[in-house]
Amino acid sequence: MTPDAVASIQWKGDKARLIDQTRLPGEEVYIDIETMEQMHEAIQKLRIRGAPAIGIAAAYGFYLGIRSIEADHFDSFWDTASSKADYLASARPTAVNLQWALERLKDGIKERRTQSIEDIKGWVLNEAKRIHEKDKKICKEIGEIGHALIPEEANIITHCNTGSLATGLYGTALSVIYHAHANEKNPHVWVDETRPLLQGARLTTWELMHANINCTLITDSTAGSIMKKGMADLVIVGTDRVAANGDVANKIGTYPLAVLADRHHIPFYVAAPLSSIDLNLSSGDQIPIEERSSEELTHIGTTRVAPEGTPTYTPAFDVTAHSLVNGFITEEGVIRDHFESQFAEFKQKQGAKTRS
Numbered sequence: 001m002t003p004d005a006v007a008s009i010q011w012k013g014d015k016a017r018l019i020d021q022t023r024l025p026g027e028e029v030y031i032d033i034e035t036m037e038q039m040h041e042a043i044q045k046l047r048i049r050g051a052p053a054i055g056i057a058a059a060y061g062f063y064l065g066i067r068s069i070e071a072d073h074f075d076s077f078w079d080t081a082s083s084k085a086d087y088l089a090s091a092r093p094t095a096v097n098l099q100w101a102l103e104r105l106k107d108g109i110k111e112r113r114t115q116s117i118e119d120i121k122g123w124v125l126n127e128a129k130r131i132h133e134k135d136k137k138i139c140k141e142i143g144e145i146g147h148a149l150i151p152e153e154a155n156i157i158t159h160c161n162t163g164s165l166a167t168g169l170y171g172t173a174l175s176v177i178y179h180a181h182a183n184e185k186n187p188h189v190w191v192d193e194t195r196p197l198l199q200g201a202r203l204t205t206w207e208l209m210h211a212n213i214n215c216t217l218i219t220d221s222t223a224g225s226i227m228k229k230g231m232a233d234l235v236i237v238g239t240d241r242v243a244a245n246g247d248v249a250n251k252i253g254t255y256p257l258a259v260l261a262d263r264h265h266i267p268f269y270v271a272a273p274l275s276s277i278d279l280n281l282s283s284g285d286q287i288p289i290e291e292r293s294s295e296e297l298t299h300i301g302t303t304r305v306a307p308e309g310t311p312t313y314t315p316a317f318d319v320t321a322h323s324l325v326n327g328f329i330t331e332e333g334v335i336r337d338h339f340e341s342q343f344a345e346f347k348q349k350q351g352a353k354t355r356s
Ligand code: MRU
Pocket: 046, 049, 050, 051, 052, 095, 159, 160, 161, 162, 163, 166, 167, 171, 172, 173, 199, 237, 238, 239, 240, 250, 251, 252, 316
């Protein structure tokens, strides 16, 4: 099976279909999402997850929410539609892609205020499909650009899941690895298990093994000794949000990995679509960090692994300082320094292309 076969989300006529990522790798269960409330639940419970994938899911979820609005005038349609967008945006706070997709749809609705409500609804669905298709293209470009950074026979450490399951297709960090593999560089991937929800153990190994890419599962705390023994050439991760100065929010455990890579003089790369870069936030301190329920730490699946009543601290993401990042791999190219000005320049370049 190639990365093409693992679609996180599909639009099927009048509903969205997701592969339920909470059931992988044991079972491949597809769920049909017919309402905005179901999509909110699916995002919040991580049935669909990964920053770009939840942006796509929110876009379809928004359409599912607005298609039933009965309004005679634009203003009443707008009030209901924007409160539905706020509700969807509240499903998960860290990944900016979710807000980005919803803002894009809201902006488009405002521009169409003179059109009929039915036409506006039709536009929202088409725009959600465009966001989806565009993400597939962008992830492919990230892989094509990024694999130039991967030497032959490289040993690569990655964290969480950043593959087809986390995006429209291919992924971000995993797209780079898929493309290195397709270009016969024979990469080997050390997969961090990614406690507490085990996205690495459950999802990344599943994707890589289906794509016939060599991989080895490790506990999160093994990465340091692998680096010390000279068994890793680089680290590559994805991100949920990058601040204007280049600080990176990603799955909890990314920051220690970056510190270790720095200590061992191993390049640390972040693969991200430009939509993950939030120029409204000047530094990573401003990125909202989601805290998950304590059961995700006290239990593995349904098995309790900590005594009843154990106090917990459960941030789902951490922030890595920009000084620890050796490069951002984006669809417009690799950015190695002057992050703030380069991000703005790349976004401008992309905006100009879209308009032309
Ligand atoms: O909580 P998750 O599984 O949604 O976290 C996902 C990550 O942290 C990924 O690394 C990130 O979204 C980049 S995915 C392309």
